[in-house]
Structures are given as structure tokens and as C-alpha cells.
Amino acid sequence: MAKLAVNGGPQAITRPLGRPWPEFGEPEEKALMEVLHSRKWWRGAYEKAEDSWVGRFENAFARFQDCTYGIAVTNGTQAIECALKSIGIKPGDEVICPACTFVATATAVILVNAIPIIVDIEPDYYQIDPDAVEAAITPRTAGIIPVHYGGYPADMDRINAIAERHGLFVIEDACHAHGSQWKGKGCGSLGDMGAFSLQMGKTLTAGEGGIVTTNDRELAEKAYSFHHIGRLSGRPFYEHHVVASNLRMTEWQGAIAYEQTKRLPEQTERREANAKYFEAGLREIPGVAPIERRPEVTRWGFYFYHFKFQSEQFEGLSLDRFREAMAAEGLAISSGHLHPIQKNPLFTNRNFGPVCWPAGVDAPDYSKIETPVADRVLAEEGCCLSHNIFLGDRSDMDLMLDAIRKVRENVAELL
Ligand SMILES: Cc1ncc(COP(=O)(O)O)c(C=O)c1O
Structure with a gap:
């Protein structure tokens, strides 16, 4: 008789895990009604x-991430665009981004007429590889966009050191990293600027939304202007100083x-405590392993929880088959993103829209960009669990561990 649910056996997990997402209650209801009645x-x-709800959010969130300034915007993509414009990006500038991310990290670069240069990730932590960053620098490189992928902080010490050595800017794509800290400092406060998303799946959400962060007053003023049709704070309403869109929240x-x-x-703390317990359990099961925490990662406010599947210890089982078996047991495990971003048709077909690059400047042939670590992680190793599961309690963690253990113990059924 089959033991595994994928073969008709009983399911390991028969109840919902974690807490439903997004969470809300009376405070949100009251706040919305206050907005309504205030007109x-x-x-x-x-x-x-600063007395508005948006202003109060900017201050509270910036403070939580150890940033002096926050400028709330429409979404994370436009937060990156706004940061790039504020930092003075020029047509044809090259900006180095990782292959493992959501495509908007790089498309935001194209949308401001610059050129994303896509590099590989580190095998241990799945974050942008500082050696690959260094190797990709050319005379046209203007900056780096490290992504704290899944919320796990990129190696900001090395990224900032490289940036300083070469005179580059650093904009952190912190769209996954609400609550994450590197050496006790919030993501979004570690480079020149940070960009967060508040899209509904994120660990801080308003359905849609974003926020640009910085500790630099001049950059904050520029971001304010770029998000507000070129206005300057304290100047007449119909006086405009730069060409800019309306990105207001x-x-x-x-x-x-x-x-x-x-x-x-509370949510960040709970997720982390559960994740630490889960990690200890993962270490006991052959064939799966947590991403080890670097000592510099003092808080991992993860958007998705990443762990590693080791096919060779699962008798050569493929990641897809493992995920299929786990889904049948009642645990959805995603691959994060489908493939490295440069494999998207927009890059392979060069569908960049009306870009304006200086004469003689062109983007690389993205079909020739090789990122073997990102390829392997996305196709063979990386397992992502939704953050809201980790808002549950230890019994949720135990159920997940039991389900993984069950598949491992009965792997012969899948071969
Ligand atoms: C890493 C990363 N950067 C940027 C974005 C863009 O954010 P938004 O969807 O709010 O535009 C996302 C959204 O998922 C993301 O995951």
C-alpha cells in the first residue's frame, strides 16, 4: 500500500498552516473609516x-528600518525607479543586479534608460555574489542593486566596499526585506538608498505600495520631488523642478x-522564532538543509523561507518531483522564481521599449549571460515556503517537518 499521498496514501498535513495573510483587525477598519470621514x-x-497617514507611515517604517527618511510611493518597481533617478542615473549607465530576483529589479533600470548587468549569486546564501559584481565592473558602471533575496541580507560589507572602491552607488532592493537586519542595522539603511514593496504578498502590505528609504537628506529631497511631479517641499504647489511622474501613495x-x-x-519576531525551530528540525532530516545564518544576519525578516533540497541524498530525486510529492502531502513549496531573470523573453527578445541610450552604447546579449549557480538553485535546489506559515506555532513547524521526513523515508515510492 502506498504511503505517500502522491500515490494515494494519506496526506501528512490536513489543516491550513500559519495565519491567513494579510492580517487585519479593528485598527485597520477604524483607520480606513477615519480616512473616509476626514474627506x-x-x-x-x-x-x-507628516500629519497625514502616509506621512505617519513613512516615519514609522523608516524608523523601523533604521532610516532617517522614507518616501512612500505607488509600488516597489517605482520605488527602485525613483531611487535611480534621485541618485542621478544617466542614459547608458550600467547597473549590476543579481540573476535571482523578481524581474522588476532589472526592468526598473531599463525604465530609466540605464542597462542592467546581470550577475550570478553565491551558492551558500543565494545572494548577489560580490566576486561576480567586481568582475562585471566596466568604465560605464554607475551602481549596484543588491537584492536581499527572500529577505536574507546580501553581503553589504563587501558590496559597499566594492562600491566605495569604484565610486558606485548602492540601491538596496529591499522589496523582500521588511524587518531584516545586517549587523543590527535595518535593510534599506545600508546602501545609499533602499526600495521596498508593499504588494499584497509582502510582509508589510497595503495591497499595493512601496517606499524609498535613505539616510541622506539631499537624496530624500530628490526622491520627494521625483515622486511628486517634480515639486519641492516648501515651494509653491505649481512650481515644478524636474520632469517626474506622480508616484504618490x-x-x-x-x-x-x-x-x-x-x-x-511581532510578526517578524514570531516568524524568526519559528524559522529557527524549523531549521533545527531540517538539520535532522537527510537531504534537506537550511540556509545557514551568517553572523552578520542579525534578523531575517523573510518574505519567503528558503531551504535547500539535496537531490543526491534523495536517491537522485528531482526537485520538481519532490515538490510534487510535498504538495500532495499538503505543503506547497515554490521555486521562488521560474528562472534567472535574463532568461525572460523580454531580455532574450530585447523587448526593451523606447530606450534612449547614447550612440554606440548597447545592452549585452542577455542570452549569452551565464549564471550557473542561479540556474542550479532555481531548477534543482531552492525550496521556498510562504512567510505566513511561520506566523503559526510550533505544531505547524512539526507538521512541515513530519511531511518532509515522510517523503524522505518513502522516497523509493517516487523513483
Ligand atoms: C525583489 C523585488 N523587487 C521589486 C519588486 C517590485 O515590487 P512591486 O510589485 O511592488 O512593484 C518585487 C515585487 O515582487 C520584488 O520581489
């Missing part, structure tokens, strides 16, 4: 912008984001 549905209706989002920011410390 102030955008922050401009407030005499002092609504008060509805501001109200939700502010209330959600208050939930973030």
Missing part, C-alpha cells in the same frame, strides 16, 4: 504632510500601511 483622501489635504494605503507597520515587530 482627506490624499496627503496633500493635510497642512503638514493614497491615504487609504497610508492608513493600512501605518497600521500594518505596528504589526511588523
